[in-house]
Amino acid sequence: MRDAVTTLIKNYDSTGRYLDRDAVDSLRSYFTTGTVRVKAAALINADAAAIVKEAGSALFAEQPELIQPGGNAYTTRRYATCLRDMDYYLRYATYALVAGDVDVLNERVLEGLRETYNSLGVPIGPTVRGIQIMKDLIKERLGNAGVEDTSVIDQPFDHISRQLSEINI
Numbered sequence: 001m002r003d004a005v006t007t008l009i010k011n012y013d014s015t016g017r018y019l020d021r022d023a024v025d026s027l028r029s030y031f032t033t034g035t036v037r038v039k040a041a042a043l044i045n046a047d048a049a050a051i052v053k054e055a056g057s058a059l060f061a062e063q064p065e066l067i068q069p070g071g072n073a074y075t076t077r078r079y080a081t082c083l084r085d086m087d088y089y090l091r092y093a094t095y096a097l098v099a100g101d102v103d104v105l106n107e108r109v110l111e112g113l114r115e116t117y118n119s120l121g122v123p124i125g126p127t128v129r130g131i132q133i134m135k136d137l138i139k140e141r142l143g144n145a146g147v148e149d150t151s152v153i154d155q156p157f158d159h160i161s162r163q164l165s166e167i168n169i
């Protein structure tokens with residue numbers, strides 16, 4: 001598992017270089033966005049259950065067929081499993097957000113996930129939509145807490161979405 005700093009150092013060490021201007025720029029950008037990352041982590045920790053629940057409700061309101069007979073989230077068990085998956089995405093996205101690196105997502109979440117989803121008929125499009133709704137809810141909450149630039153929140157959520165989406169093409 002890597003973070004922005006260890007990834008960068010590993011890169012430079014492998015070629016025996018000092019940290020040049022590119023390195024310093026990327027370190028600076030990581031550290032200047034640090035407060036927002038930590039703020040987001042605190043906000044998510046305080047509100048994770050509500051964020052998942054709210055995102056789930058919004059998703060099922062948009063796509064009610066998911067929870068109707070024949071839908072993949074139909075039955076209490078599958079509904080609960082769907083929300084559990086959303087909770088996984090939120091928790092691991094928070095780790096990646098703080099790390100400033102998507103490595104933890106590749107290693108712990110995305111490995112083998114496509115195959116599992118395909119074999120169980122879990123639809124990718126709606127899953128990605130659920131992830132995007134969570135992202136928007138967090139950005140909205142951060143905005144309400146006075147954070148002006150919330151763009152740093154995008155990376156982990158968009159990474160999961162992109163990696164998952166490749167499956168269905």
Ligand SMILES: CCC1=C(C)/C(=C/C2=NC(=C\c3[nH]c(/C=C4\NC(=O)[C@H](C)[C@H]4CC)c(C)c3CCC(=O)O)/C(CCC(=O)O)=C2C)NC1=O
Pocket residue numbers: 066071072073078079081082083085086088089108109113116120122123126127130
């Ligand atoms: C931490 C990394 C990790 C992830 C990501 C993970 C996902 C994951 N989701 C699963 C199932 C599932 N995932 C969903 C999710 C959904 N169905 C929908 O229609 C919605 C669009 C969506 C919710 C947004 C459902 C309903 C199942 C159960 C499918 C079934 O058993 O038929 C399964 C199969 C095993 C199980 O039921 O637990 C896995 C492995 N497991 C992990 O360990």
